[in-house]
Amino acid sequence: MSGSPRHLGRPRLQEQAIPTKVRILQTATKLFIEQGYKNASMDEVALRTNVTKATVYYYYKTKAELFTAAIVGLMKIIRENSVAILSTDETFENRLHKLVTVFSHATVNVDINNFIKEATPSLNEEQLLIIQHSEEEMHDAVEACFAREMEKGVLPLNNTKFITHIFLSVLNMTKYRDSNGQGFFPTPEQTTTEIIRFFWKGIQPSTND
Amino acid sequence: MSGSPRHLGRPRLQEQAIPTKVRILQTATKLFIEQGYKNASMDEVALRTNVTKATVYYYYKTKAELFTAAIVGLMKIIRENSVAILSTDETFENRLHKLVTVFSHATVNVDINNFIKEATPSLNEEQLLIIQHSEEEMHDAVEACFAREMEKGVLPLNNTKFITHIFLSVLNMTKYRDSNGQGFFPTPEQTTTEIIRFFWKGIQPSTND
Amino acid sequence: MSGSPRHLGRPRLQEQAIPTKVRILQTATKLFIEQGYKNASMDEVALRTNVTKATVYYYYKTKAELFTAAIVGLMKIIRENSVAILSTDETFENRLHKLVTVFSHATVNVDINNFIKEATPSLNEEQLLIIQHSEEEMHDAVEACFAREMEKGVLPLNNTKFITHIFLSVLNMTKYRDSNGQGFFPTPEQTTTEIIRFFWKGIQPSTND
Amino acid sequence: MSGSPRHLGRPRLQEQAIPTKVRILQTATKLFIEQGYKNASMDEVALRTNVTKATVYYYYKTKAELFTAAIVGLMKIIRENSVAILSTDETFENRLHKLVTVFSHATVNVDINNFIKEATPSLNEEQLLIIQHSEEEMHDAVEACFAREMEKGVLPLNNTKFITHIFLSVLNMTKYRDSNGQGFFPTPEQTTTEIIRFFWKGIQPSTND
DNA sequence: TATGAATGAGGATTCATTCAT
DNA sequence: GATGAATGAATCCTCATTCAT
Missing domain, CATH: 1.10.357.10 (Tetracycline Repressor, domain 2)
Incomplete structure (x- = not known):
């Protein structure tokens, strides 16, 4: 959220090979399983996927x-x-x-x-x-x-x-x-x-x- | 807010026989079961118990x-x-x-x-x-x-x-x-x-x- | 919103004599008239009324x-x-x-x-x-x-x-x-x-x- | 997002006869009139003109x-x-x-x-x-x-x-x-x-x- | 005991805008 | 000329919690 951590260093190949939409879904799935629906926040989905919240909303309304x-x-x-x-x-x-x-x-x-x-x-x-x-x-x-x-x-x-x-x-x-x-x-x-x-x-x- | 949500006049006997603290617990238990922890709100616990939120907090920190x-x-x-x-x-x-x-x-x-x-x-x-x-x-x-x-x-x-x-x-x-x-x-x-x-x-x- | 400016100094008598709910309505009315519905923000209503946003929502859902x-x-x-x-x-x-x-x-x-x-x-x-x-x-x-x-x-x-x-x-x-x-x-x-x-x-x- | 929202095949003549920039302006004018400035979104201008938002920004900064x-x-x-x-x-x-x-x-x-x-x-x-x-x-x-x-x-x-x-x-x-x-x-x-x-x-x- | 009023912190959502291609 | 992807900055709203009375 603050001080974009995204562009520091080279992104791991593995991570970048996967399309953003899929990466978001993976993160979200994991988060939902770990924490349940309400406890999991869109903020954290974004954070852990290394994108902004708006990007998450770009793919999922x-x-x-x-x-x-x-x-x-x-x-x-x-x-x-x-x-x-x-x-x-x-x-x-x-x-x-x-x-x-x-x-x-x-x-x-x-x-x-x-x-x-x-x-x-x-x-x-x-x-x-x-x-x-x-x-x-x-x-x-x-x-x-x-x-x-x-x-x-x-x-x-x-x-x-x-x-x-x-x-x-x-x-x-x-x-x-x-x-x-x-x-x-x-x-x-x-x-x-x-x-x-x-x-x-x-x-x-x-x-x- | 305005206009007392509690019933005017004499409370039903059944309701008043049970101490407030117990009534709150009963309501809360039912709500938690029905809706889960996050979905159940203190507001609704209070509402359904016919007390104010502050009362709920008086009994449960x-x-x-x-x-x-x-x-x-x-x-x-x-x-x-x-x-x-x-x-x-x-x-x-x-x-x-x-x-x-x-x-x-x-x-x-x-x-x-x-x-x-x-x-x-x-x-x-x-x-x-x-x-x-x-x-x-x-x-x-x-x-x-x-x-x-x-x-x-x-x-x-x-x-x-x-x-x-x-x-x-x-x-x-x-x-x-x-x-x-x-x-x-x-x-x-x-x-x-x-x-x-x-x-x-x-x-x-x-x-x- | 940050660094509560509220409690500094004595509130003007005139201001405090009016109930919060009314003050919010006054501010809001003025703001809506000046800026229209969309341009007027709840944040600014709160700010100008010297209360928090949550207070505004306490009175108006x-x-x-x-x-x-x-x-x-x-x-x-x-x-x-x-x-x-x-x-x-x-x-x-x-x-x-x-x-x-x-x-x-x-x-x-x-x-x-x-x-x-x-x-x-x-x-x-x-x-x-x-x-x-x-x-x-x-x-x-x-x-x-x-x-x-x-x-x-x-x-x-x-x-x-x-x-x-x-x-x-x-x-x-x-x-x-x-x-x-x-x-x-x-x-x-x-x-x-x-x-x-x-x-x-x-x-x-x-x-x- | 995915799945082109634009019509496949040959565009209707009528539509294509008019330059994109003009079509965007027409749509926008209609939208602004119908909904006002804030309620009308660039997204909808693009959608109704059958172009992408980026295209709208290509013509209007x-x-x-x-x-x-x-x-x-x-x-x-x-x-x-x-x-x-x-x-x-x-x-x-x-x-x-x-x-x-x-x-x-x-x-x-x-x-x-x-x-x-x-x-x-x-x-x-x-x-x-x-x-x-x-x-x-x-x-x-x-x-x-x-x-x-x-x-x-x-x-x-x-x-x-x-x-x-x-x-x-x-x-x-x-x-x-x-x-x-x-x-x-x-x-x-x-x-x-x-x-x-x-x-x-x-x-x-x-x-x- | 009980409450009305007020708040802080967060969370979902929107939207104009940019940019590499 | 046109686009898909991504973003920053608001903005609305919720809710647990506190406190003076």
Whole structure:
């Protein structure tokens, strides 16, 4: 904001190779995830992208619009990653395992529903629809993978939407840390394993209960 | 500003029976849950409590402090309710079922972690600790119930903290509605049943893995 | 805004006797008249009133609302002044003369229609109605005075609304100054006289047309 | 931003026949009249002219300069039209009638003084002079017509500047509409007739007063 | 206990303007 | 002749917070 820090020194190649609009979106996405909608300010988006606020507004007319774009991008990444991983020809359990591992390392792991909820009062009808749409698309893609396994008999027949949601819900648990920074189990790998095991057992049909 | 916003004449008995400080806390709790930390304003807390903003500040020095009190109260309620329900002498499954039912009807059902996260940057060290403490207390209480069942052999031995978290996490799923307002299953009862089934099967030990 | 100039020295009695809300309105009215809606800034309203911007917003929720209040106040003053002058028992011509004289000395003399037009895109439905209403009220009051004279036979029967508008329109001419600061006639009194003469002759019925 | 807002393919002949600089001026003039100086944005001038903002700045260095050009053009049009109409050899009253009719149909009919006033704080010394000059030129031309009639004895001897101003002032009244969209008289023609009659009677010398 | 009045600090948004290409 | 990208400087508005009474 003050004393333009922009032109000092040579910009890192990596940074400048990416178009400004994309860089803004990346920064914003990160900020929104870290801080939520309200806590993240357009000022900081600009600052961290090394542009002025006006530049941010040049590309995104409002904060709500920038947020919408961020969510859509996020959903796309999640969808593509998930589908990519789930479409390999390893055993289904292995694929799930890999997916959980990837997610547990990703920045991406917020309870998306929640910060969408926080932003909701600031979004207009159209933005809400766009976000809902992109969210459903992501869910549908993951759901389709599950559905395929059910058809193949690998997975018991089930309400796919339900188990998709459960899956994405337990996925979030990999991020848990208590006040001492400890997860549920000594190593992340163990946590992942236990989550998968829990999920896997959970979705089995009730045979003898 | 002008023209007293408070009702003229005699206040409703119900309203006045409750001390102002408590009424403020109740309003605030509801507002925070509905709108999150940032979206909820001290102005609206005051307005809805039928007092002035200055009165709110008379009882709670800062918004962060009010929030802290709200969370602590919330945790207490959740803890007491959970323990009460889990301590009856029905079968464990029935008790879980009842618990899920109660939660799915409660306003209380937000992903608490998330709005705590949203408030975090506004809280000071001490407030953070208080909140963490009350959260853990709640968890511990529920955990203790699970642990008891494990000891009795009703529940397989397990990482109690882990399954407590899973339980509270899937609990949230009862609130799910798609864009058409539909839950996962035709009736809420079915959804509850399915969630319990998932959880119940999930915590069984892996016999043949 | 910076380095509060407020508390230095003793506030002038005159200034402090008037409630802040009124002082803000006075400043704003003057500013809007001098500079128009867009050119007048809330910052300057605050500055000139010796309060902070937030104080201005404490009393008036938006700039549009402040503007609306200013117009309404202005109309009231104009109406009251006009009616007061027009209701004395001098000859009608003398009363008109006095009215024109008063107006030509008043700050009040802008083409009101025009700065209302400038503000219009910023006003909401309700504010527009309020303004229209207060404008009509003013016109109606002046109109009523003209109508009374017509009934008394002092003034020829005529479309009162029409002549009221003409009157208010030519009233504005008293303010004319060319690039050298000269009005139409050597002295303001002469200009006033000529305007009245024009108006007076204009409203006479066409005898020989 | 992205996705050319201009029409693809071959531009309409009509559009391209006119040089860009002129098209910009036309758009700007219309916009300034419709919305006033501040409300009209360079962005919209560009948008409506189907060029980019940078193109507008290529032809006009600042908004104030564009405004100045618009006013000068406007004055020229008004002057030429007025003179053309006033120079025919019909009776003077008929010519005035025609003039009023033309003006009442023109978009051009704003109280020019007022939006000049609105723009004033944004204009520099030179621009102010240019505008004043072109305004005076227009007035002088109309004044000259009036003066000629006075010499011919058609019009009573009078302060020509004064009656020119009065004339242009009452001209504006043709545009009046109340909140129901009604003018002063049932038809525009009647209104025009009444305005002329008023003006005509108004400027007669006081013979018997 | 409770409040009306006032404020400081920030945050979103707009817009005329510049400049390298 | 024309443009896309970027910016500086306002400007409106919000909100938690304070303080005298």
